[in-house]
Each structure stands twice: as structure tokens, then as C-alpha cells.
Amino acid sequence: MLKLDDSRKRVLIANDKMSFVIDYSEGLRLRELEYQPSVPWLLGPVDFFILQVLGDRIPSSECRILDVIELKDSVQEGIAFEMESPVRNIRMRVSMLSEAQESFTLLYQMAASWEDEYQEEVFMNIPLFEKFGGQQNQWYLSSNPVARPDGRSAMCLHSEYDLPICNIDPDRKRGFSMELKNYAGFIDAWNQNRNCDLLAITDEEGLKKNKLLLRLSTDQLADVFEARFFALENGWIEAFDGWRQRIREQMDLTEYDRKDLQWYKKVVYQHFTFAYSKEIFNYDTMEFEPERLIEDSKELGGIDSILLWYQYPRLGVDEQKQWDFNDNIPGGKEGMRRFCERARAKGVKVFLPYKPWDIRFDESPESIVEHMVSVIDETGIDGIWFDTMDSVPENFRERIDALRPGILFCTEVHPANTKCIESITGSWDQHMNNDDMPEAFILRYIFPENNAPATNRWAVGKSKDNLINRCIFNGTGIAVWQDIFGAWLPFSPAHKKKLKHWKEILMAHLDTYFGKKPIPLVPTLQKDLYANRFISDDGMEIIYSVYNAGCENISGALVECDPGYVLQGELWSGKILEKKEGMIVGDVMQGEVSIVCLKKEM
Amino acid sequence: MNNRVEDNCCIHILPDRYIYRVVHRIMEGDCEYDHGPRMVEIKELYVDKYPVTNRRYKEFIDESGYKPCDGHNFLKHWTDGTYPEEMAEYPVVWVSQQDAKAYAAWAGKRLLYDYEWQYIAGGKEKQRYPYGDVLDKQKCNHDRGSLTPVDEYPEGASPFGVMDLCGNAREWVEDVIDDGKHRFTFLRGGCYFQAPHFWHTDGGARPVDHHLKFQLLNEGQNRCQTTGFRCAREV
Numbered sequence: 001m002l003k004l005d006d007s008r009k010r011v012l013i014a015n016d017k018m019s020f021v022i023d024y025s026e027g028l029r030l031r032e033l034e035y036q037p038s039v040p041w042l043l044g045p046v047d048f049f050i051l052q053v054l055g056d057r058i059p060s061s062e063c064r065i066l067d068v069i070e071l072k073d074s075v076q077e078g079i080a081f082e083m084e085s086p087v088r089n090i091r092m093r094v095s096m097l098s099e100a101q102e103s104f105t106l107l108y109q110m111a112a113s114w115e116d117e118y119q120e121e122v123f124m125n126i127p128l129f130e131k132f133g134g135q136q137n138q139w140y141l142s143s144n145p146v147a148r149p150d151g152r153s154a155m156c157l158h159s160e161y162d163l164p165i166c167n168i169d170p171d172r173k174r175g176f177s178m179e180l181k182n183y184a185g186f187i188d189a190w191n192q193n194r195n196c197d198l199l200a201i202t203d204e205e206g207l208k209k210n211k212l213l214l215r216l217s218t219d220q221l222a223d224v225f226e227a228r229f230f231a232l233e234n235g236w237i238e239a240f241d242g243w244r245q246r247i248r249e250q251m252d253l254t255e256y257d258r259k260d261l262q263w264y265k266k267v268v269y270q271h272f273t274f275a276y277s278k279e280i281f282n283y284d285t286m287e288f289e290p291e292r293l294i295e296d297s298k299e300l301g302g303i304d305s306i307l308l309w310y311q312y313p314r315l316g317v318d319e320q321k322q323w324d325f326n327d328n329i330p331g332g333k334e335g336m337r338r339f340c341e342r343a344r345a346k347g348v349k350v351f352l353p354y355k356p357w358d359i360r361f362d363e364s365p366e367s368i369v370e371h372m373v374s375v376i377d378e379t380g381i382d383g384i385w386f387d388t389m390d391s392v393p394e395n396f397r398e399r400i401d402a403l404r405p406g407i408l409f410c411t412e413v414h415p416a417n418t419k420c421i422e423s424i425t426g427s428w429d430q431h432m433n434n435d436d437m438p439e440a441f442i443l444r445y446i447f448p449e450n451n452a453p454a455t456n457r458w459a460v461g462k463s464k465d466n467l468i469n470r471c472i473f474n475g476t477g478i479a480v481w482q483d484i485f486g487a488w489l490p491f492s493p494a495h496k497k498k499l500k501h502w503k504e505i506l507m508a509h510l511d512t513y514f515g516k517k518p519i520p521l522v523p524t525l526q527k528d529l530y531a532n533r534f535i536s537d538d539g540m541e542i543i544y545s546v547y548n549a550g551c552e553n554i555s556g557a558l559v560e561c562d563p564g565y566v567l568q569g570e571l572w573s574g575k576i577l578e579k580k581e582g583m584i585v586g587d588v589m590q591g592e593v594s595i596v597c598l599k600k601e602m
Numbered sequence: 603m604n605n606r607v608e609d610n611c612c613i614h615i616l617p618d619r620y621i622y623r624v625v626h627r628i629m630e631g632d633c634e635y636d637h638g639p640r641m642v643e644i645k646e647l648y649v650d651k652y653p654v655t656n657r658r659y660k661e662f663i664d665e666s667g668y669k670p671c672d673g674h675n676f677l678k679h680w681t682d683g684t685y686p687e688e689m690a691e692y693p694v695v696w697v698s699q700q701d702a703k704a705y706a707a708w709a710g711k712r713l714l715y716d717y718e719w720q721y722i723a724g725g726k727e728k729q730r731y732p733y734g735d736v737l738d739k740q741k742c743n744h745d746r747g748s749l750t751p752v753d754e755y756p757e758g759a760s761p762f763g764v765m766d767l768c769g770n771a772r773e774w775v776e777d778v779i780d781d782g783k784h785r786f787t788f789l790r791g792g793c794y795f796q797a798p799h800f801w802h803t804d805g806g807a808r809p810v811d812h813h814l815k816f817q818l819l820n821e822g823q824n825r826c827q828t829t830g831f832r833c834a835r836e837v
Binding site: 275277279310312315319320332487 | 632781782800801804814815816820822
């Protein structure tokens with residue numbers, strides 16, 4: 001709905017969930033913003049922007065309105081204000097458009113005519129953001145949606161996916177989210193659109209005092225800020241879910257539906273197997289012993305796959321390439337085939353690595369993929385693990401599919417971009433020298449089908465505890481890595497016991513943990529308490545994995561109990577929990593996890 | 603055939619003690635070994651002046667009938683049981699540490715221990731390279747891209763007069779370390795080949811006080827295109 005009141009110089013633009021009142025009686029100001037019927041959040045007026053150029057301060061309320069243009073077609077409606085600055089020859093257009101999905105887009109565009117063609121610095125402040133937060137409203141900044149006790153983000157982010165900035169009422173339900181599309185190809189480029197600066201802000205003060213440096217180089221209007229507003233009725237859960245849906249609906253994720261790759265969904269405990277280790281190799285018989293490794297691994301819950309590693313750090317001693325080593329190992333490729341058969345007889349899949357850095361002048365993408373095809377064909381491996389890689393050359397998938405179905409691609413690190421996520425269905429959530437907890441990895445929650453076991457190769461002692469807690473907190477498997485190219489850093493009996501227990505829980509609730517709609521870092525009812533939420537696709541079960549990051553044990557209300565659900569119990573330690581007044585009440589020890597399980601009320 | 607490299611030509615090394623300290627590029631994987639500084643004893647030795655050549659190794663095979671249990675990659679550069687004629691005086695490569703030890707036993711010798719190799723290469727002067735303290739590509743096969751004869755660089759001799767210690771072919775040592783989870787040894791001297799990437803093992807001529815941890819697996823994987831050996835005999 002768009003109502004233009006020319007006598008009062010006001011425009012109301014509204015849908016069922018949000019409304020904006022724009023005042024153009026004195027320059028341009030935002031007068032009201034409501035995200036629930038009849039309960040205004042913002043009672044203005046507030047400038048849309050304040051520019052600073054060479055000592056001149058230019059608020060939008062002091063700019064001249066040149067034209068007010070109603071915009072309407074069969075899909076959208078809105079309003080655009082053409083403006084100019086009183087000094088410095090800066091032209092602006094501020095537009096507000098209602099969009100599908102009950103959202104609004106606010107767009108600032110600017111241009112400058114410089115007298116002598118030499119551009120000057122133009123700083124833009126958006127005062128609206130000063131109104132965010134306060135009065136115990138909940139904040140979610142894109143680069144620090146939920147802070148750890150030390151202030152750093154508890155979300156491990158991905159450059160491809162910018163979380164919305166949210167402002168949510170103390171009831172944790174109502175509010176709005178603001179999605180800022182970042183079109184910047186890389187962050188250091190001085191793009192005209194400064195959304196990237198706002199997305200990078202990690203603290204409340206930074207957003208309130210925002211100061212964006214614009215590059216206004218021509219007299220053509222350029223986008224400098226663009227935000228899409230969504231009203232929220234269910235707080236962060238709704239904001240994240242809607243944002244995720246908008247990402248996913250633009251993607252082709254059918255690779256994850258391939259029947260021949262479904263086996264990977266249950267490969268949750270993966271084993272990095274250093275071939276030069278007695279963990280797998282018998283120096284008396286000079287043979288690999290997969291059965292022994294698999295048997296030994298039962299102590300930690302059993303392994304589902306082996307990544308057999310015999311190339312690095314041996315490569316480079318001589319001119320032999322990674323492909324040569326497949327013939328050198330015990331029995332050569334035929335020996336490898338027997339190895340795979342022996343492992344599979346125990347229910348364990350086998351991966352071999354490919355190393356993109358071991359390339360010589362006589363190799364090409366075509367020759368490499370043919371080598372790979374030959375290895376797969378002759379050894380019968382189940383998947384390829386792409387060492388150091390976050391993407392895979394395009395011809396690989398097609399060529400390997402032509403050989404035989406069912407070969408899984410897994411990258412060592414998180415997929416680089418959308419295209420990679422579409423085509424590579426496995427990856428490792430690797431944390432080297434980083435045992436930070438609590439931490440939720442964003443891709444785990446946008447693309448839960450990309451099975452990514454966590455690992456931290458150099459972890460020892462408490463760091464290994466943190467790694468296991470990370471798995472429990474994020475509902476993931478683990479890449480068990482005890483022999484780091486010759487450095488033996490085993491899990492202790494206590495670690496193994498913990499891993500075994502976690503695997504039992506994970507497998508018993510796999511459909512819940514790997515449901516399509518997990519939510520990271522949901523609101524909790526205690527300071528320093530963090531929680532992720534997992535829901536089965538049939539809605540029958542909800543799990544909250546909870547972590548106490550404080551210095552004290554926590555006792556009391558932990559999380560809200562979802563309406564229509566009853567408390568099933570605590571899965572990790574079997575502690576007694578209670579449901580009281582719609583809240584789950586119990587204890588979580590300092591530095592420990594707790595797994596709260598709810599069932600749909602029948 | 604006229605043998606250019608004199609057979610059984612040995613250098614007499616007198617007993618000595620020195621402070622052993624060895625380093626290496628730190629890649630991933632620990633090197634469970636005491637890298638010093640520590641005092642080590644050098645026994646009186648006769649050390650091969652040159653690495654064992656293809657010609658000498660063939661003599662060993664012909665006389666001993668040596669045949670490794672796992673022959674994969676064994677003397678891979680040979681055809682029909684012999685080396686290319688022009689490589690007679692090249693260091694023998696594509697032999698494992700076991701193949702090297704078999705030769706040494708046949709010759710009544712052994713391989714050098716890691717600390718001995720360092721002393722023999724650097725001399726009492728503890729030079730950084732056998733021929734001096736600065737890398738000199740004119741005095742060793744640092745990056746020629748292929749092996750060269752063992753006597754190619756007479757100016758590359760160590761203070762004791764031992765030849766071809768650095769660059770050309772890496773050398774096996776006698777040591778085998780078992781740290782409980784792995785078995786490994788060291789390669790010495792570096793080689794002619796330098797792989798291109800950061801993740802590849804170091805190549806080229808390596809300083810005297812550097813060793814390369816080499817993790818042992820089956821013999822097919824242990825044999826290298828760049829690794830040969832020399833022997834020594836205790837007096």
C-alpha cells in the first residue's frame with residue numbers, strides 16, 4: 001500500500017507486517033517505522049543520511065527535493081525522491097519499494113559533479129542505525145550475530161553468505177531483519193556500494209556510529225546503500241530461516257539428492273589414516289591392516305570412512321608424482337583394491353586424496369582427471385578427498401560420473417562459493433590451532449546436507465575436549481586425526497569414551513540433526529549460555545545443543561520450550577530437566593554441553 | 603672398461619669428538635630425535651670417497667645374487683639387469699635403505715650414521731657445505747635437473763677429501779628410528795631435483811647440518827630416484 005499525502009508532504013508505504021512513513025516537508029526524513037500493526041518502533045523524524053564533504057555537513061533534511069515519483073507495476077510499488085545537496089553538487093535518489101515476500105527495499109543512490117574532475121572524499125552516516133538496540137532489544141550484527149563472552153563472534157562466517165542485521169524486541173519475537181546484499185567481488189575493492197562496510201561491523205557502537213566512505217566519481221547515480229527489510233514475528237529463528245530460504249531457492253542443490261551419493265550421509269566419523277603409521281601399517285608384514293584400525297576405532301564409536309594418506313610429506317623427495325605412489329604402496333593399485341574391499345566388508349568407505357599442488361609442466365586438467373579416473377577404476381575407492389582445495393575443476397565431476405556412479409567429492413576446507421556447494425557434497429570443517437568454543441559454523445546451518453565433520457589436527461588435551469564439544473554443539477561428526485604426518489596425538493581414553501557416546505546420540509537422532517532447518521545460536525535464557533536448535537523434517541523432534549561458556553555452572557531456565565512440544569529429556573548426561581512455565585530448566589556445568597530433547601505433543 | 607672412479611677408494615678418518623647439532627625444515631610431523639647440541643664420538647673409519655655407483659652396485663648383484671624380497675622400483679632406471687652405459691659412474695639410486703645395507707654387508711662395511719655423515723661432510727671446521735660456508739652451484743649438482751657422475755665436482759670435496767656429498771643424490775644413513783608409532787630414517791646432502799611447490803620436500807644441495815626425515819613404508823615406496831648411499835668401515 002502506498003499513500004502519498006502531498007499536503008503534509010508525507011508518504012506511507014506499508015504491507016501487512018511493516019510500514020514506513022517518509023516525511024519530505026523539510027528535505028527527506030524517515031518519520032515512522034512500524035513492524036507490528038499499530039505499535040510503532042521508530043517515532044522520528046530521523047535523517048536518511050548525513051553526508052560530510054570537505055567540512056560541509058549535509059543531512060538529508062537539508063537537501064532539496066527535486067521530484068517525488070510514484071513507482072508501480074504489477075509486482076512492486078514504491079516511491080523515489082530525487083534530491084540534490086545544498087552545496088557540493090551532489091545528487092541523490094532515495095527509493096523505497098515494497099517487494100514480494102512482504103519486504104521493503106530501501107535504496108540510496110548518489111552522484112557528484114566535481115568542479116575540476118578530481119574527486120573528494122564523501123562520508124555518509126545513516127542515523128537510522130542509532131535507533132537500533134537499546135532497551136534490551138536483541139542485536140544480530142552480520143559479522144557478529146551472537147558474541148562470545150569475550151566479545152568475538154560465536155559464528156564462524158563464510159564470505160559468500162552475509163547474515164542479516166536484526167533488531168528484535170526484548171520478547172525475542174518481534175522485530176525486523178535487514179538484509180544487505182554485498183555485490184563486492186572482493187572486500188578490498190572500493191566499490192560504490194558500501195553495504196560491505198556495514199556487513200563487516202562487529203559491534204553495536206560501530207553500527208550506531210557508522211561512517212561510510214563513498215566513491216562518487218561521476219554524475220551518474222551509483223548505488224551506495226541497499227537494504228531489504230523484513231518484519232519478524234518469531235525473532236532470530238524466523239530471520240535466519242527466511243534468509244536461508246532465499247539463498248537456497250536460488251541454488252540447484254539436486255546433487256545432494258543423488259541416490260548414488262546418499263551413503264555419505266551416514267559417514268559421520270571419518271578417519272585420517274597416515275599410511276606411515278603403525279595405526280594402519282604393520283612393519284613386520286609390510287602390509288596395511290584396515291581391519292585392525294577399524295576394530296581399534298570402536299573405542300571411539302567406530303569409523304565410517306578411511307582417508308588413506310601416503311603422498312605428503314613424501315612428495316618432492318624425488319620426481320615421482322602422486323600418481324606413481326599408487327603403484328608403490330603394498331600391492332600397488334591391486335593392493336589398494338583389496339584394501340577397499342576389506343574396509344567395505346567392515347562397513348567402512350575409503351577415500352584417496354588428490355593434491356592439486358603436486359603438478360608438473362606436463363600435466364593439465366584433462367590429464368589429471370584421466371589419472372584420477374584410472375585410480376578410481378583400478379582401486380575401487382569410494383571418494384576423492386581434495387587436499388587444500390575449496391573447489392573442483394568442472395570437468396572432474398562429469399568425467400568421473402561417466403566412469404561409475406557413487407564417487408563422492410570431499411574438499412579439505414569449506415566450499416569456496418555457491419557453485420562449489422552445489423557440486424561438492426562433502427567437506428571438512430577444519431580448525432587448525434583454533435579450538436574456540438562456542439562456535440557455530442554458518443554453512444552447517446545453511447546447507448546441513450553438506451556433511452562436514454569437524455577436525456582440529458593439532459588439538460591436544462583441553463583442545464581435544466573443545467573439538468568434541470564443537471561436534472556436539474553443532475551436531476556434526478568428526479574427522480578423527482591422531483597421526484599428523486608422523487606426530488602422534490591420540491585421543492585419550494576419556495576422549496574416546498566421549499566420542500563413542502556422542503556417536504551413539506548422533507546416529508540415534510540423525511534425522512533431527514540433519515533436518516533441513518537447523519538454527520544456529522538461538523536465544524537462551526542465561527548469560528554465557530549458547531544453543532543451537534535442530535528439528536526433524538517431520539517436526540516430531542527438536543534438539544537444543546547447549547553450551548555453557550561462562551566461568552560458573554549455570555542453573556535455572558536454559559531455553560524456551562517450543563509451543564506444542566514436551567520435554568523428552570537430556571541426552572548427553574541424562575541429567576534431570578524440567579519444563580516450567582514454557583521454559584526448560586536445569587543445570588549446565590561450566591565448559592560443558594547439554595543436549596535437550598523435545599518431542600511434539602501428541 | 604676403464605673405471606674412472608677408483609674402486610674401494612676410502613678416506614681415513616681419525617677418531618674425534620664434536621658437538622652435533624642438526625636442524626631441518628619444519629613441515630608437519632614431528633622428528634622424534636635428539637637434534638643436539640650433544641657430544642658425539644667419531645670412531646676411526648674408512649669412508650668411501652664416492653657414493654656407490656651403478657657399476658659397483660652391479661658388481662655386488664652379480665657376485666652376491668642379491669634379490670630383494672619386494673623388488674618394486676628396485677633399480678628402476680636399469681634395463682635387462684644393467685644400467686645405461688653412460689651412467690656407470692653415476693650414484694646408484696632406486697635402492698632402499700635395505701638394498702644399501704645389503705651392499706654394505708657384502709662389502710664388509712656399513713652405512714654412515716647421521717652424525718658421522720655430518721662430521722665427514724663438514725670436517726673439523728664444521729663447514730656449512732662440504733666445500734665451504736656458502737652455497738656454490740659450481741661445486742655441486744644443486745639444480746641441474748638430473749644426476750651427474752660422482753666425480754663431476756672435484757672442487758666440491760669435503761675437508762677430508764670426500765666427494766659428492768652435497769646435491770646430486772641424497773644419501774641413506776644407517777639409522778632407523780622407531781618412535782613407537784613410526785619408523786623413519788634420514789636422508790643427507792640434498793639432491794639435484796627441486797620440486798616446485800611449498801608443500802613439496804626440499805630439494806637442491808642442502809647444508810651439512812640439515813637432515814631430511816624420511817618415513818619408511820614398504821620397499822616400493824622407500825626407493826627413490828634421488829637417493830643413493832656411501833659406505834664406511836670401522837677400523
